[in-house]
Amino acid sequence: MKVKAVNGLVRLLREEGTDWVCTFPTNIFVNACGEEEMPLLMVRTERFAVAVSDAYGRASNGKKIGVSAVMGGLNAAGTEMAYGALAQAYEDSSPLLCLTDGVPNEATARERFNIEDGFRSVTKWSGYINQGRRVPEFVRRAYTQLRSGRPSPVMLQVPRGLEEYETDEHSYTPVKGWRPAGDPADVEKAVRALLHAKNPMIYAGQGVFFGDACAELKKFADLTGTPVLTTLMGKSCFPENHPLSLGVRDVPAERWLKGSDLVLAIGASLGTTSFGHEVPTKGKTIIHCTIDEQDLNRATRMDHAVVGDAKLVLTQMIAEAEKQGAKPRVGVEVEIAGAKEEKMKKYRPLMESNDKPINPYRVYAEIIETIDPKNSVVTHESGNTRDQLTTVYDAVVEHGVMAWGNVSTLGFGLGAAMGAKLAYPKRQVVSVTGDAGVSYQMGDYEALIRHCMGITTIHINNGGFSGYGPGFWGGGHTPYACEVTKQDVYNTAKMAEALGMHATRIEEPDEIAPSLKDALKENEKGHPAFIEVICSRHPVYGAWVRPPAR
Structure with missing residues (x-):
């Protein structure tokens, strides 16, 4: 039976266990997915599409490979937008398959931006399919790379206009992957x-x-x-x-x-x-x-x-x-118990604080007390939410926390939450972001609503980012570029509500737990929720061990 090259590729994705393709149109794959009844998760940016696919692979331990599709070819704007997310996946050794339009055969070597050259440093392997009959070969090679050795992203380029191929002559068997034992x-x-x-x-x-x-x-x-x-x-x-x-x-x-x-x-x-x-x-x-x-x-x-x-x-x-x-x-x-207690003597007063603005550690304490630790995923954003949460939040089940950040790109926290929800649809999923991360996330909250993703986002709004200026912690490492609009001027809860989310703004410590319980109830209905918490700046957390300065 003959099949169009791109449609044949989508069919092979299904054979490899793909449940959906995350995309921001337009690209050659969207209509092919529709024709082949492959579900599309349409989001608002290419970078976010790759982030969701990345997180899905992490949350499923690589048993499921997330697939994203972005615009390429001669108008490679989508591919260029996806670069940062692919770079993070590569640095973090996370497997995903990124599909993009290839430059048409007749235009190769004429373009100024070459996709192959541009993405060589952030992919484990990249393939350009130049003939329809080679689709099974390239998909086989892609999944061999994805399922063997060090996990990393792989890219496949499919130019428009490839000829149909005969599936009976070019058959396909899913790739299992190969893993070495130790000597x-x-x-x-x-x-x-x-x-x-x-x-x-x-x-x-x-x-x-x-x-x-x-x-x-x-x-x-x-x-x-x-x-x-x-x-x-x-x-x-x-x-x-x-x-x-x-x-x-x-x-x-x-x-x-x-x-x-x-x-x-x-x-x-x-x-x-x-x-x-x-x-x-x-x-x-x-x-x-x-x-x-x-x-x-x-x-x-x-x-x-x-x-x-x-x-x-x-x-x-x-x-x-x-x-x-x-x-x-x-x-x-x-x-070990003694060392843990010594640590908590520093943080327990912060977690029990009734101060206003609210201490961020009080927020983390309420999360710990409210969600089900055996049936939840908590993730963070780049910056203090990462450092503070990973200091005091104890995960008791596999992927109870999705922590990340060899390269730590802002906005990935929401992609991590969506990927986790796709991998664990019955778990509570809570994503904590700060002032810098929320602006990267806001546009994609609409995608959560459209796809009925029951995720709660908590915004630690302390009116600042980028390391802060002077305070009880010292001089701050970015005193000249740490201020954003004051908390009493802008309201991110209203912004999220305008997009269609269940949203709440909190200024009293005792309001945190009831608001989180309400948000989780909304999540059970498949509706995303947003909680803005007016917090103080408190950049205190466990340090990374470093060798003595020479």
């Missing part, structure tokens, strides 16, 4: 070193999610009695109410990163980032388990390495630890 000798050395260490710790990253290895991580930690710290993007891969959890930052993280004699990093690149710890190496044994050998000795020196998929390597480590007679360490849980 048994490397596994044996790593486990032996960990079991002989006096004060070891595990540093777990997002690779644990993409390896679908959360259960194996917990089993290995329990078996050996080893504390677990997670990276920002790895937050919630280990339950943070577990007695061996060190969380992400502040006192427990600092104490174990500085005081341990061995660090086992698994599913973490140990690269240089503004939003993570730099693991101290002096006097420590560093074991690095990663799926990508390019991570090894790149930013952090290591003593032992195991190259492989997180699930397979942890399964090997569990078997090897049992073989070597591993027993849980005694007393470490009491030490």
Whole structure:
């Protein structure tokens, strides 16, 4: 049977398990999706379309690949707009498929902006389909890249006017993907070193999610009695109410990163980032388990390495630890509990504060008390909402928090929330944004309404952004560009309400919980909600561990 090239591609997407394509028109794929009855999630910007697809892949541990379609070809404005979101997905090692119009064959090498060249640095692989019959080949190659090795975005270009192809002659089988296990000798050395260490710790990253290895991580930690710290993007891969959890930052993280004699990093690149710890190496044994050998000795020196998929390597480590007679360490849980209490002595007064304007930590406390911790996803925006939430919010289920930010682009928080809701439609989803993020998000609130996305957005409105000016915290790092319109002049709740959202503005601390409960009830009806909270500026949160200045 003959099929148009682009329609054939959409059919193959369905074979690969695609449930929808997120898009901002126009592009060659929109009508093909309609003709093939592939649901379209139409949003307001190309960048947001890519962000939703990115977040969906993260929330589903890569089992589902989000697909976005943006305008390309000779008028590549949509592709250019999508660049920032693809760059973030690439930096964060997140898999997604971005589809775009290719430059027509007769115009290649005549255009000024070349899509292939422009996106080579932010995609794992990019393919240009130059013949209709090659559609199955290129889709096969794309999904091989998406499901094997280090997760990253992939781009496919399809020019208009390709000939039809015969599906019987060019058949297709969905790609399963391939994952390597670790070298048994490397596994044996790593486990032996960990079991002989006096004060070891595990540093777990997002690779644990993409390896679908959360259960194996917990089993290995329990078996050996080893504390677990997670990276920002790895937050919630280990339950943070577990007695061996060190969380992400502040006192427990600092104490174990500085005081341990061995660090086992698994599913973490140990690269240089503004939003993570730099693991101290002096006097420590560093074991690095990663799926990508390019991570090894790149930013952090290591003593032992195991190259492989997180699930397979942890399964090997569990078997090897049992073989070597591993027993849980005694007393470490009491030490961790003491470190956690020391941390909370700093933040508990802020979380119980009745001050006005409202302290943002009081907002986080009310979120913790109101939502169902076992059936929810909380995400943040770039900036203080990220830093504050990840300091005090404990995730007790996998993806109970979707934390992000190797590269931290404003507006991604709403995309993260929408992707999480698509992956977990029955969970409560709460997205917290600040003054900078809300302006990036506002246009896409309409998409939430149209697609009946039951998500609550909480705006921490403190009338400022960009690091703030002078205050009790010091001089501030951006004193000349930190002010926005005052809180008594503009009202984001009214803006959201005008778009059709259920919206509330709060100035009293005791109004937070009732308003959040009302918002969640609206969400149950498939209606998005918006809560604006008039807050004080309080840029206090757990620091990232850094080596001493030289």
